[in-house]
Amino acid sequence: MKKIILALAVASVTAVSALSALAEESNPAIVHRQGIYKTMAGHMTAMKSILFLGFEAPADLAFHAQGILDGFGHMGNAYPPGSDKGETKAKPEIWTQPDKVKQRAMDAVGAAKALVAATAGTDKGATIAAFKSMGEKCKACHDDFRKE
């Protein structure tokens, strides 16, 4: 009886550790940053529907712009060492060219602030311009640091 219990215990410990090893395949840092990126992309899509596709909610533009800016504010430590392992499209250069990454991130944050400022007004043209420039800054970083 004792032997069976022991065997079961050993088996379950092995199973649990095997399972948690599996779970580590999806590195929490990766899951988090991808979640934030997706949130920001969601705000971009919603803004696009208002600015270009005719969805009538001009008052929501400011909310989405703020959401993007907040997203950058809550990226946290998005690329800690070791978070190159797992289901990620981050290029290795992220860890070898931190200054350039920072530059791209600061450019994007700058564009997000400009977008927040533009949506505070009622000039749709200015908002569209700020929106496009936001998209260009996202893209610039993807061109450099995101795998094809």
Added chain:
Amino acid sequence: MNDHPATGGLPDRGSPVRVWDLPTRLFHWALVLAVLSAFVSRKFGDAMLVWHMANGYAILVLVLFRLLWGLFGSTTARFRSFLTGPGAVIDYLRANLKGEHPRFVGHNPAGGWSVAALLTILALQGVTGLFASDDILVKGPLAFLVSDKTVALASTIHRLSFLALLALVTLHLGAVLFYLAKGDNLILPMFTGDKTPSQLPSDAPPVRMRSNGRALMLLVLALGVVWAGISLWKW
């Protein structure tokens, strides 16, 4: 006295021969412009990619037209006239290695396959573009039909196949320059349509030209198919 060094001493006499019909030439240069502009508009243009997508559609129409023209067009435009077996390609490349200068009315065996490869890559590029997304603010018009995974895959193929396209274009330009270095200018005929007798084989078969009207009809057909392929899904 008429000796032409580049033609291995063949006298360059006789009047030029029409080898490329107008539709093929227009297709060629329109494609060059559209591909250049698809690249430039993605890299430096508007973030919404409006122009890039318009270019992409134009390229799809052009490629489809060229496929039709490859079946129903003038002799030199037809796939049957320039897609040869591997033996002919190897013979051709060998002859070049030996310093010979084999001449052809239309495409040489290697050039013919490079045309096929270019058209294939462009079709792939255009079709994957329809399903691609930049994950930021642009989606291809058919991306909504497929899963996120498929969109990601199409986008990846779209980005990578452009590199394949660049490689093929480089090869293409390299071959043309190689000919130019040998004194055989293949670029001019793609503008004027004519080759000089010295650029042609002595036993050149006649080129059977098809009318521009037929080409126009096929172009309209291609336009309709691409338009339908993109818009019918929304209903």
